[in-house]
Amino acid sequence: xxxxxxxxxxxxxxxxxxxxxxxxxxxxxxxxxxxxxxxxxxxxxxxxxxxxxxxxxxxxxxxxxxxxxxxxxxxxxxxxxxxxxxxxxxxxxxxxxxxxxxxxxxxxxxx
Numbered sequence: 001x002x003x004x005x006x007x008x009x010x011x012x013x014x015x016x017x018x019x020x021x022x023x024x025x026x027x028x029x030x031x032x033x034x035x036x037x038x039x040x041x042x043x044x045x046x047x048x049x050x051x052x053x054x055x056x057x058x059x060x061x062x063x064x065x066x067x068x069x070x071x072x073x074x075x076x077x078x079x080x081x082x083x084x085x086x087x088x089x090x091x092x093x094x095x096x097x098x099x100x101x102x103x104x105x106x107x108x109x110x111x
Contacts, residue, residue, distance in 0.1 A: 002072055007032070007039055010075065011050045014099060020046030023098035028091045031056050031063040034071060038063075043095060062087035 002010070024046045032039040033056070040057040041050050056063050065084040066074070074080055080092070 002075075003068075007034055007037075007068065007071065008050065008052075010071065011039065011041060011048070014075070014095075015048040015050075017099040017102065018043070018046065018048045019098055019100050022046075023048075026094060026098055028062075028094060029057055029060045030091055030095060031060040032071065033063055033065040034068055041095070043098070048095075060087065062089060062091040064092070 005013070023043060027044045028042070030041045032041065036054070037052050038054065038056055039050055039052055040060070041048060063086045064074075064080075065086075066082075070080075070083050074083070074092075080089070085092075
């Protein structure tokens with residue numbers, strides 16, 4: 001199912017998992033360069049937002065150049081093999097550290 005989602009939808013999926021109080025003091029800017037687009041992820045004040053553009057964001061602390069398949073592997077926790085990273089790779093760890101783990105047994109419908 002994740003293969004069918006756009007990069008924007010994948011980022012939105014991360015954004016809803018941000019633990020606001022835990023992320024409150026964390027500020028970072030990460031670029032994901034996928035295909036011809038740069039996806040600018042900004043975490044500030046406990047909120048993850050994003051925009052796209054043709055160039056790297058000014059002030060990005062990390063730019064990751066990858067394919068969508070590689071992005072899906074990163075999001076699944078299977079590492080960053082084959083991904084080019086320019087900047088501080090610890091920013092990715094910081095971003096992932098403020099995400100709540102999804103509950104696979106979440107009751108979508110309750111009686």
